[in-house]
Amino acid sequence: MADYEMHLDSLKQRDSKIFDAIIAEKNRQMDGIELIPSENLVSQAVLEALGSVPTNKYSEGYPGKRYYGGNEFIDVIETLAIDRAKKLFGADHVNVQPLSGSPANMAVYFAMMELGETFMGLKLTEGGHLTHGHPVNFSGRNYKCVQYGLDRETEMLDYDAIEKQARVSKPKIILSGYTAYPRTIDFKRFREICDSVGAFCMADIAHIAGLCAVGVHENPVPYFDAVTTTTHKTLRGPRGAIIMCKQEFAEKIDKAVFPGLQGGPHDNTTAAKAVAFGEALEPSFKDYAEQIVKNARALSDSLAEKGLRIVSGGTDNHLLLVDVFKSKGITGMEAESALEKAGIYCNKNTIPFDERSPWNPSGIRIGSPVMTTRGMKESEMKQVAEFIAKALDKHDNETELASIKKGVKEFCSGFPFYK
Numbered sequence: 001m002a003d004y005e006m007h008l009d010s011l012k013q014r015d016s017k018i019f020d021a022i023i024a025e026k027n028r029q030m031d032g033i034e035l036i037p038s039e040n041l042v043s044q045a046v047l048e049a050l051g052s053v054p055t056n057k058y059s060e061g062y063p064g065k066r067y068y069g070g071n072e073f074i075d076v077i078e079t080l081a082i083d084r085a086k087k088l089f090g091a092d093h094v095n096v097q098p099l100s101g102s103p104a105n106m107a108v109y110f111a112m113m114e115l116g117e118t119f120m121g122l123k124l125t126e127g128g129h130l131t132h133g134h135p136v137n138f139s140g141r142n143y144k145c146v147q148y149g150l151d152r153e154t155e156m157l158d159y160d161a162i163e164k165q166a167r168v169s170k171p172k173i174i175l176s177g178y179t180a181y182p183r184t185i186d187f188k189r190f191r192e193i194c195d196s197v198g199a200f201c202m203a204d205i206a207h208i209a210g211l212c213a214v215g216v217h218e219n220p221v222p223y224f225d226a227v228t229t230t231t232h233k234t235l236r237g238p239r240g241a242i243i244m245c246k247q248e249f250a251e252k253i254d255k256a257v258f259p260g261l262q263g264g265p266h267d268n269t270t271a272a273k274a275v276a277f278g279e280a281l282e283p284s285f286k287d288y289a290e291q292i293v294k295n296a297r298a299l300s301d302s303l304a305e306k307g308l309r310i311v312s313g314g315t316d317n318h319l320l321l322v323d324v325f326k327s328k329g330i331t332g333m334e335a336e337s338a339l340e341k342a343g344i345y346c347n348k349n350t351i352p353f354d355e356r357s358p359w360n361p362s363g364i365r366i367g368s369p370v371m372t373t374r375g376m377k378e379s380e381m382k383q384v385a386e387f388i389a390k391a392l393d394k395h396d397n398e399t400e401l402a403s404i405k406k407g408v409k410e411f412c413s414g415f416p417f418y419k
């Protein structure tokens with residue numbers, strides 16, 4: 001595992017307050033166990049592209065069709081990003097301009113539905129994203145959203161129930177792909193359900209994109225109508241998103257992104273996306289994705305051995321949900337806060353059919369992408385599980401938590417990343 005130097009010499013001279021906060025944040029990332037499954041650590045090459053001069057440029061439009069002059073080299077950058085993403089996912093058409101995952105979803109809805117039309121997505125409290133139809137979100141406010149849920153018994157998707165619901169509600173779009181779902185998604189089945197009711201078949205693979213790119217999870221891109229993904233989660237690129245679609249929807253979707261929703265693309269981010277896609281095309285990325293899943297399984301098994309209830313009984317991907325309320329009698333909020341004091345970062349999360357509120361739910365969500373990027377393997381997951389279980393047991397003992405934090409820091413120093 002390489003050590004990455006941070007080059008911040010001018011910043012240090014110019015603005016010591018921001019410099020100090022950035023260094024403190026880097027140290028926090030290095031000294032703690034990062035378990036938030038939507039996070040990752042990008043390479044120095046990605047960081048360098050992000051902090052580079054394309055940030056100065058305006059380039060509304062698309063390669064070869066810009067509304068501003070001087071875009072010769074931006075076209076090179078954006079075309080490389082597009083071509084690499086196409087190759088990585090086997091996509092017909094890719095738009096690399098969405099500023100983040102939420103605007104990418106908004107663009108697809110904007111392209112494929114009229115306001116007030118119906119679409120189907122998974123409930124937030126059972127693993128869906130805010131943009132999948134939650135009432136406080138634009139998606140729930142502007143469209144009629146029919147939310148599907150999980151099976152109470154298995155805590156997994158029930159495809160027959162989803163199909164029935166689709167027959168009744170006749171949605172324009174059926175959306176699969178989630179934020180907090182630890183199991184394999186049967187994308188082929190979703191395609192069949194969409195075909196049987198004539199719905200536009202869309203996936204949001206923000207979390208699992210890195211796994212899909214290399215076949216560690218089934219990749220829906222070749223046979224779905226449109227697939228959105230963030231680029232900063234398991235895909236290990238800069239913050240941002242892309243939309244992939246069949247050629248027949250390309251023009252509508254491109255128009256929805258620009259001029260429909262956004263102005264100028266963030267060209268430095270596009271450059272960093274291209275770099276990250278290049279990295280994901282290297283053979284070693286498949287090893288990385290496989291190790292992510294092995295690590296998540298090892299962590300899940302070790303936590304289960306320690307008496308923690310794992311939602312749905314395990315994981316097939318990079319994340320797991322732990323029912324800390326049932327296992328330990330503490331809430332997700334208490335667990336998140338105790339773990340943070342021990343230098344372990346996760347997020348509180350609802351579990352399926354949670355009787356508690358999303359603000360203080362029964363569970364926590366943890367994932368393996370960052371630890372795997374740092375080079376940890378299954379044996380280290382046992383140690384991580386020890387730290388977690390101990391911190392949960394000592395959740396109201398500040399001294400014990402501080403002492404665990406020291407141990408965590410020592411443990412993490414064996415897996416350096418940024419210097």
Ligand SMILES: *Cc1c(COP(=O)(O)O)cnc(C)c1O
Nearest residue numbers: 100101102129178179204206207
């Ligand atoms: C993270 C996530 C998003 C949103 O991405 P942002 O970049 O935070 O807007 C959208 N969909 C899913 C499924 C996600 O997990």
